[in-house]
Amino acid sequence: xxxxxxxxxxxxxxxxxxxxxxxxxxxxxxxxxxxxxxxxxxxxxxxxxxxxxxxxxxxxxxxxxxxxxxxxxxxxxxxxxxxxxxxxxxxxxxxxxxxxxxxxxxxxxxxxxxxxxxxxxxxxxxxxxxxxxxxxxxxxxxxxxxxxxxxxxxxxxxxxxxxxxxxxxxxxxxxxxxxxxxxxxxxxxxxxxxxxxxxxxxxxxxxxxxxxxxxxxxxxxxxxxxxxxxxxxxxxxxxxxxxxxxxxxxxxx
Numbered sequence: 001x002x003x004x005x006x007x008x009x010x011x012x013x014x015x016x017x018x019x020x021x022x023x024x025x026x027x028x029x030x031x032x033x034x035x036x037x038x039x040x041x042x043x044x045x046x047x048x049x050x051x052x053x054x055x056x057x058x059x060x061x062x063x064x065x066x067x068x069x070x071x072x073x074x075x076x077x078x079x080x081x082x083x084x085x086x087x088x089x090x091x092x093x094x095x096x097x098x099x100x101x102x103x104x105x106x107x108x109x110x111x112x113x114x115x116x117x118x119x120x121x122x123x124x125x126x127x128x129x130x131x132x133x134x135x136x137x138x139x140x141x142x143x144x145x146x147x148x149x150x151x152x153x154x155x156x157x158x159x160x161x162x163x164x165x166x167x168x169x170x171x172x173x174x175x176x177x178x179x180x181x182x183x184x185x186x187x188x189x190x191x192x193x194x195x196x197x198x199x200x201x202x203x204x205x206x207x208x209x210x211x212x213x214x215x216x217x218x219x220x221x222x223x224x225x226x227x228x229x230x231x232x233x234x235x236x237x238x239x240x241x242x243x244x245x246x247x248x249x250x251x252x253x
Contacts, residue, residue, distance in 0.1 A: 001149050001176070007050055008072050008218035009158070009180050009244060012250075016119050016147035021085055023190060024056050025071070025134045025218075037186045038221035043071065044069050046082060048156035051248030054081055063087040063116055067157035068128070069139040072219050079103070087116065091123065091141035096133060101226045110143060120146040126159030131228035135191035151175035151253060158215070160191055161198035169205045177206060178228040180215035183224035189234045195224050196232045203238055211242040218247075 002014040009023040030044040042048075050057070054077070064086055066074045081104045088107040090096050094209050096107045108114070110123035130136035142157035148213040154174035159165060171176070178233040179202055182214060183195030191198070200213060216226050243251065 001038075001145075001153060002250055003153075003176070003178065003212060005212075005214055005245035005247055006052075007048060007113075007123045007247045008046060009067075009215040010057075011146070011155070011178065011214060012057065012061075013153070013155070015145050016117075018117050018151050019060055020130060021058065021064045021082075023062045023067055023073040023157075024057070024064065024082070025049065025073060025075045026057065026077040026081060027075050029076075031077075032075070034220040035186070038184075040220035043220050045229065047220060048087055048218055051246075061086065063219040064084065064116055065143055066099065066108075066225040067091060067126075067142060067155075068138065069098060070138075070158070072156070073182060074099075083089060088141065089114070089116075089121065089143075091139060106139060110141065110218075112119050115153075118147065120144075122146065122172070124154070124156070126157045127162050127164070127165040128158045128160075129192045130160055130162075130190055132234070133186070133192065136189075137192060142168070143166065144174060146172070154178070156180065156202075158193050166205055167200070169202070169209075174206065176212070176216055177202060177209050178212045181229065182216045182218075182221065182222035184215070184221045185223050186197050186221060188191065190205060192221075196229055199229070199242060200232075200236060200238075203236075205243070210251075212251065213242060216244065 004012040011022040114121040124139040124142040145153040
């Protein structure tokens, strides 16, 4: 497989001969207002440019997976530029209805036993924060990819560390794990996605897995920098196990 970090949580995953685009946020730098009640109110989103052209990103994509419909995972530009007949996978029927309303004709809600072109796609749970903030953050999912010719891949999506993530790891024994790790927050309510201690819990739960940290430094409410995370991983002696890709960087695994 090949995993390419595009920007924010947007990934291209080439797996068992198929090419998946995950959580496409494709607008130019500075297109959208900052997320409110959070850091960097003077900076518009996304904070950084795409590392390549939109044409390159969407070229030859076989399917798109949208883990939830927040703007930084499925934006107006993605809705505009993606072919309306492309295969779309979303987390539930409510999201499927919204995506169909945007003009997409080939939309399915992920199940625990979805199969696409011989690839098993297993929908996983996530919690987009802890406590009260969950009501505002709404439902999210992740996905496990399985195929006899590939290592098992777990893309956790926008979730903090909690028992269901442990359960996915215990059940599926993924050899590759992608987590979203910018510790994004509003001024109240705590972490919306993983911070460094959450990422360390993932490592302790799957010490032999290769972990890749996405969703960093691309939207205004991040609180964990790549530099700080790198320093933390160095201290723990796990910087070769937990990778922090630059935008545009890819890994063959």
